[in-house]
Amino acid sequence: MTTQMTSTPPAAGNGKTARRRPDGSYVAQVGRPGFAWALPATFFFAVFAIAPLIMVAVLSFMSWNGLGSPQWVGTDNWSRVLDDPVMIKSIWLTLLVTVLGVAIQTPLSILLGVWAAGQQRNRAVLSVIYFIPLLLSSTAVSVLWRALLDPNFGIPAQATWLFGDGNLFGKQASAIGVLAFVATWQFTPFHTLIYQGAARAIPSVLYQAAEIDGAGRYRKFFHITLPQLRNSIVTSMILMIVGGLTTFETVLILTQGGPGTDTTISAYYMYQKAFKSFDFGAAAAIALALVVAATIISLIVVRVSGYDKMRGTMEGLS
Amino acid sequence: MRRRPNYLAGVGSLIWLFLIGLPLYVMLVATVQPQSKYSQNGPVSFPRSFTLENYTGAFNSGFGQYFLNTLIVTVCVIGLVLLLVPPLAYAIVRSRSRVTSQIFRLFLLGLAIPAQAVIVPMFYLISKAGLYDNLLGVILPTAAFCLPMSALILSGAMRDISPELFEAMAMDGASPRRMFFQLVVPLSGGGLSTIVVFSALQAWNGFLFPLVLTQSESTKLITLGLYNFQTEHGINIPGLLAAVVLSMVPVLLVYLFARRALVQGLMGVGGK
Numbered sequence: 385m386t387t388q389m390t391s392t393p394p395a396a397g398n399g400k401t402a403r404r405r406p407d408g409s410y411v412a413q414v415g416r417p418g419f420a421w422a423l424p425a426t427f428f429f430a431v432f433a434i435a436p437l438i439m440v441a442v443l444s445f446m447s448w449n450g451l452g453s454p455q456w457v458g459t460d461n462w463s464r465v466l467d468d469p470v471m472i473k474s475i476w477l478t479l480l481v482t483v484l485g486v487a488i489q490t491p492l493s494i495l496l497g498v499w500a501a502g503q504q505r506n507r508a509v510l511s512v513i514y515f516i517p518l519l520l521s522s523t524a525v526s527v528l529w530r531a532l533l534d535p536n537f538g539i540p541a542q543a544t545w546l547f548g549d550g551n552l553f554g555k556q557a558s559a560i561g562v563l564a565f566v567a568t569w570q571f572t573p574f575h576t577l578i579y580q581g582a583a584r585a586i587p588s589v590l591y592q593a594a595e596i597d598g599a600g601r602y603r604k605f606f607h608i609t610l611p612q613l614r615n616s617i618v619t620s621m622i623l624m625i626v627g628g629l630t631t632f633e634t635v636l637i638l639t640q641g642g643p644g645t646d647t648t649i650s651a652y653y654m655y656q657k658a659f660k661s662f663d664f665g666a667a668a669a670i671a672l673a674l675v676v677a678a679t680i681i682s683l684i685v686v687r688v689s690g691y692d693k694m695r696g697t698m699e700g701l702s
Numbered sequence: 703m704r705r706r707p708n709y710l711a712g713v714g715s716l717i718w719l720f721l722i723g724l725p726l727y728v729m730l731v732a733t734v735q736p737q738s739k740y741s742q743n744g745p746v747s748f749p750r751s752f753t754l755e756n757y758t759g760a761f762n763s764g765f766g767q768y769f770l771n772t773l774i775v776t777v778c779v780i781g782l783v784l785l786l787v788p789p790l791a792y793a794i795v796r797s798r799s800r801v802t803s804q805i806f807r808l809f810l811l812g813l814a815i816p817a818q819a820v821i822v823p824m825f826y827l828i829s830k831a832g833l834y835d836n837l838l839g840v841i842l843p844t845a846a847f848c849l850p851m852s853a854l855i856l857s858g859a860m861r862d863i864s865p866e867l868f869e870a871m872a873m874d875g876a877s878p879r880r881m882f883f884q885l886v887v888p889l890s891g892g893g894l895s896t897i898v899v900f901s902a903l904q905a906w907n908g909f910l911f912p913l914v915l916t917q918s919e920s921t922k923l924i925t926l927g928l929y930n931f932q933t934e935h936g937i938n939i940p941g942l943l944a945a946v947v948l949s950m951v952p953v954l955l956v957y958l959f960a961r962r963a964l965v966q967g968l969m970g971v972g973g974k
Contacts, residue, residue: 415876415878416797417793421789421793422790422802424789425853426808428782428849429850430808432842432847433815434808435823435827436824437819437823440819443823448826496714496715496718499708499711510715510719513722513723514718515961516722516954521908521928522909523907523909524946527928527929528729534939537740601708626816630816630819637929651816655818664822664826671819671821675816675819678816682814
């Protein structure tokens with residue numbers, strides 16, 4: 385998934401260098417490090433990331449309460465999880481939060497990123513400020529917004545003409561709105577940065593040629609900038625989807641899944657199953673479902689966008 | 703070429719500035735007011751009295767210890783990343799072995815693994831290893847989850863080293879080890895500082911691993927301190943926000959000095 389998107393470009397570059405000189409010849413191998421250089425990091429990563437990922441698949445077929453030894457129970461966890469109405473609801477909520485995040489953040493961060501890629505000095509200063517939310521932990525961001533939106537002492541309580549009774553956490557629609565807003569506030573700067581870097585890399589000859597042909601600002605944006613940003617859009621959208629599917633701290637701190645189970649998204653439900661109900665088998669099943677969903681959705685995005693065929697953005701440039 | 707200013711974009715960016723700036727302003731103003739005044743005047747008001755008691759209060763409720771713990775975790779994570787990633791990136795960029803390209807694929811796959819996906823088996827592993835409620839039990843998985851992005855950033859930086867330099871050293875009969883220490887490491891300063899800042903940020907802001915893998919007051923990290931403060935004294939908003947500001951100070955200081963390294967490195971992630 386992310387493999388295709390972030391990976392393929394560097395991997396392709398590697399292939400090119402490898403092809404330039406004959407492989408296997410003695411000269412080409414002189415001073416080349418062997419794969420042993422990569423082993424310490426690989427071993428460490430395998431133990432603390434890959435092995436747990438495999439274990440989560442195994443644990444989803446076992447019953448474990450966190451203390452004794454896990455027992456094999458077959459597909460019991462899966463059938464329990466799939467029959468659970470809260471779980472079904474959480475899947476829809478997770479999808480809703482993810483789609484909202486992508487739909488709001490993508491256009492916003494493309495516009496801000498392209499704008500910030502310009503040369504004026506004020507843009508550089510503003511970019512510094514835009515960057516700040518990216519430095520804060522999800523915890524700090526959530527605690528900050530929880531305080532600012534507090535039903536009794538927060539902004540909504542002051543502006544009841546806008547927010548009604550001021551309790552944004554009391555109704556499902558407004559609670560989800562808060563989650564989407566806070567995610568936008570926190571993560572748009574990161575995606576803006578991706579687009580800013582990509583927009584700077586667009587060759588200026590394209591714009592000069594378009595200007596000679598009499599293209600206006602909007603034509604240039606839709607016919608040059610957007611197509612040139614294609615690869616970054618895929619990268620950024622996949623990161624948003626994975627981020628959206630695994631939203632956790634925000635829910636834990638802002639809504640605790642409430643009102644009722646109205647904002648209990650899957651990652652939060654998994655945490656509750658594991659560390660509140662000590663039903664680690666069911667939690668592992670939910671975790672695995674999340675990974676599988678993120679992988680499938682990302683593969684679809686990659687396929688639909690044609691990113692896997694790696695069409696270059698340099699067409700028409702010698 | 704004639705350039706007209708783009709007013710629409712200008713106004714849009716100012717609105718966004720307001721959205722980013724207002725909460726930060728409200729936060730700073732709230733923390734220097736006494737709690738009673740904050741409750742009376744509400745969040746969006748000009749402060750009429752000044753106090754630092756919210757900050758001293760936050761510090762006295764354990765944040766000194768949390769700071770120290772977070773610092774230990776952050777330094778150790780940076781150390782592990784610096785020990786593991788440069789040789790890895792060197793192999794990715796320079797090795798012709800098939801195994802290396804498979805290893806690189808593995809790390810790129812790792813970019814997509816969210817911490818939530820592995821938290822249950824991680825709890826099992828860390829408990830079995832006897833590292834539950836131990837800072838080391840937080841350091842190891844946090845460092846592991848920094849590796850994929852760091853490998854991507856650093857190998858990108860190392861690719862920019864000119865091949866002629868390697869060829870020249872190969873002519874002199876230099877070993878891979880000598881090339882690594884005398885050529886690759888000195889010339890990837892920018893990439894190294896990016897991965898240091900990136901891992902520092904990850905370690906400093908980490909939440910899920912400490913939440914699940916530690917328990918007692920003596921191993922509590924700053925993010926957990928904030929979370930507990932919020933659940934226990936949620937009503938004391940100025941005190942809570944003062945704790946948030948305290949948790950940000952080191953990060954903002956690092957950002958002030960290493961902005962270029964971080965921004966350039968992260969920009970490359972989407973661009974390349």
